[in-house]
Amino acid sequence: MTSPATITAAPTAGASPAPAGLDDATAELLAGSLREVLAEGGDLTAALAELGWADVLADDPARATTLLFTEHGRALAHSRVLDDVLLAELAPALPAATAARALLYPLHSDHPADPRGPLTGLLLGPLDGITEVVVPTVLDTGATADEPDATGLAGLAGGVTLRILPAELVAAAAQPVRGFDTAAGWLTVSAAPVGPAGPATPAGDAWTRAVAAGRRALAAEITGGCEAALAIAVAHTSARVQYGRSIATFQAVRHRLAEAHVAVESLRSELTVAWGSAGHADGGAWAARLVKLRAGYAQAEVMRHAVQVCGAMGLSLESELHRFVARTAALDLLLGDHRALAEQLGTELLGGAELEPVVAI
Amino acid sequence: MTTATAADPTVIDPADIDPAVLRDDLDAYARALRAWLASEPVLDQWRGRHYPNTEERIADHGRFMGVLFRAGWNRYGWPESAGGLGGDERHRAIFYDALSAAGLPIPAPHLMLETLGPPVVHFAPELATAYLPAYLRGDEWWGQGFSEPEAGSDLASLRCRARREGDTYVLSGSKLWTSHGATSSRLVCLVRTGTPESRHRGLSMIMLDADTPGVTIRPIALASGENELAEVFFDDAVVPATNLVGDEGKGWAVAMYLLQWERAMYAWICAADALRRLRDLRGQVATRLAAGARLPDGSAARLGAVYEQIIALRSRSAATVRRLAAGDTVGPEASVDKVLLATVEISLFDLARDLLGAEFVLGATDEVAAWRNEWWFSRSATILGGSAEVQRTIIADHVLGLPKEAK
Ligand SMILES: Cc1cc2nc3c(=O)[nH]c(=O)nc-3n(C[C@H](O)[C@H](O)[C@H](O)COP(=O)(O)OP(=O)(O)OC[C@H]3O[C@@H](n4cnc5c(N)ncnc54)[C@H](O)[C@@H]3O)c2cc1C
Secondary structure (H helix, E strand, C coil): CCCHHHHCCCCCCCCCCCCCCCCHHHHHHHHHHHHHHHHHCCCHHHHHHHHCHHHHHHHCHHHHHHHHHHHHHHCCCCCCHHHHHHHHHHHHHCCCCCCCEEECECCCCCCCECCCCCEEEEECCCCCCCCEEEEEEECCCCCCCCCCCCCCCCCCCCCEEEEEEEHHHHHHCEEECCCCCHHHCCEEEEEECCCCCCCCEECCCHHHHHHHHHHHHHHHHHHHHHHHHHHHHHHHHHHCEECCEEHHHCHHHHHHHHHHHHHHHHHHHHHHHHHHCCCCCCCCHHHHHHHHHHHHHHHHHHHHHHHHHCHHHHHCCCCCHHHHHHHHHHHHHCCCCHHHHHHHHHHHHHCCCCCCCCCCC | CCCCCCCCCCCCCHHHCCHHHHHHCHHHHHHHHHHHHHHCHHHHHHCCCCCCCHHHHHHHHHHHHHHHHHCCHHHCCCCHHHCCCCCCHHHHHHHHHHHHHCCCCCCCHHHHHHHHHHHHHHHCHHHHHHHHHHHHCCCCCEEEECCECCECCCHHHCCCEEEEECCEEEEEEEECCCCCHHHCCEEEEEEECCCCCCHHHHEEEEEEECCCCCEEEEEECCCCCCCCEEEEEEEEEEEEHHHECCCCCCHHHHHHHHHHHHHHHHHHHHHHHHHHHHHHHHHHHHHHHHCCCCCCCCHHHHHHHHHHHHHHHHHHHHHHHHHHHCCCCCCCCHHHHHHHHHHHHHHHHHHHHHHHCHHHHHCCCHHHHHHHHHHHHHHHHHCCCCCHHHHHHHHHHHHCCCCCCCC
16 A cells, blocks of 8 residues: 555655645546546545545545546545535534534435425435435525525524534434446435524535535546446447447447547536636635536546447446446436536526636636 | 736736846736726727627728837737737737737737747748737738638649749639738738649739739628638749748748647637637627526526536637747647537637527627627637538547558
8 A cells, every 4th residue: 555655745856846736646646546546445534534535635635636537536445525515614604513413415416404394305325434414405485585584593594504413313214225337335315304403504515615616526436437338339340340340440339439538528628627726715616516517518528438339238237337327317416417507507697697708728 | 117016906017127127027918908908998999899790890900010119018929020029929918818808809810820920930930020010019910821612621623723933833723711911011922833642732812012013802792791712813923932931842841830820829718718708698689688588498597508618618728829939849638629619619709609699690780780790709619720520520530549441
């Protein structure tokens, strides 16, 4: 295992001063260590601590996060590292943590559940070892005026409030996901009782920032999944022979793979751009939503082409490909799937939202 | 001479600006340019302007370039030896972006300037010194003579011949689909100096005056009715050998060099212009909605999708432009930019067509006519400069490294 000392960005020798953040060689080294750790399975949080990940992250949040989540996606790993990303952004709005926390993700896009109803949401894994679950909630606007204020949240309509629920309470209402991707280890929470719960704290724009950070991380994870699927398709079509030649010599196959490559590259470029505004007060929410949208399109396109060019193999359990199809679809759903995000974005634009150029030279 | 205090939008007399400051400081250039574009009243005549035909449009865009040249703005990014004020591709990218953001068109001659300017500057600096300043002033523009009746995607099969005779080349043959060909002052042509079978090894690049005896130009209209293109015939047209762009027999290398800008800068220009047109479309749709019109189902999601595609193209393209500015060679990966730009063009103008609905088919206003013209032109995004299929093949061959296509 690489020691923390060797993986933090060391100043490069030579005349020019080292640029801030990770250089290419260090990043490559780190990616290798991450691959090892992820291949071993086991407790990712502990392994990252051993790698000195906190220092790497502090040094270059953009590159470190992208690296970690890309490898996570490539390895089809399941862990709570995404919780860490969102909880770090929510921390300023929460009482100091005294115990391990997890996050309940909204089922629908970035719109948290209404606290007056029974809570629903997604958990990234079982709550073993977790004491508290942070639950974002939002009073649906419009309903507040004529309804009795049972929750003591009057005046917070439309704004997100954070509640901390005991893990046992949420765990009792949690079921392992038995959907498209059973391997993700996620749980759906349906009808968790809200009370008796601690006080609700207004999230301010911490929720907006958390969602933005989560979307950038998810875009990286989807990038990793897409790269892995494309690599499978390239390898399969190059090796597989029909009509006396490798099927990757057929133009229809080649062009599908080229389109998949374009999808991945555009995602990668837009993710770099999205990190450029991460330091803004709203956490770079606009660009983060765009890149999550792009990631959703990219996974749809890459998987459609990869499955087709692999023939029967691509839709059977004989190949690993199906695991990337299912995983990236699940990741697309988290914090807003591409259809919902396009609709939301377009509605805002029709309503007069600025057509931001986002990218400058 | 005072330096550019571009933070103060009232100080925008270009005569007060020290070019060295804006050459060395991109942010200062961008700020000063935006302030000028926002406050210069003469520019209003180019906002939302419609023309009866493409010849008048390009001529008027030439006048627009003259205004931009005198104020200095379109000279940044080009070397002083060629009439510029120094700087690099990033200045040019900022320039196109700022025009679009200010609701102004990118002058049409700049499209071919981005394709033909860099190779001429690099391989024929004397020609650049002689002719590029007039181009930047908008007094002339050039056409690119690559395609021929029998050489489209398979460019290396071209047959237009240049025969060496003393200090001259004698051209015979023809070129087809030359953009702006009917109004160009000069043509930069890829011609065969080797044997007919020599493919890409026997090609040379040469510049000639469009009014050279023996050159005949026939305008060609796109389906919109606009004379965007031309066919050029060479009947023993005599061109000085000093007009070669690069060495004899090295035309293919010059063409490959040129492709870097043709793909990368064109992508950036398209993205800048697409954002302006999407803004226009949104405004026109809002007016219709206010008048009680209904949009087809799924319109909002498509609008969101097109906007995001433009941002994805900008993300990719900005990185490529920065690589060009840094002097990197942009190779086959530029095909990614080209595929993305074609996707944007097709989906933006299909969206406009669908949102305008019956109006697109039946409407007689200048605004709708412009959408129709541009819709036809947008179809060329998957054809010109290497078709959609050719780009995918380049990616498959040279980026993904797949086994070569079956012959
Ligand atoms: C608006 C516009 C402006 C232009 N401006 C210029 C200009 O200024 N200068 C200039 O020199 N040219 C110009 N062109 C020409 C342009 O470069 C050619 O149209 C282009 O190279 C394609 O050639 P082609 O039209 O002959 O199509 P073809 O090569 O005949 O192709 C027709 C179709 O067949 C497909 N095809 C061809 N070969 C393959 C293959 N190997 N695999 C798969 N599919 C294939 C193509 O993708 C295309 O869909 C312009 C074209 C347009 C539309």
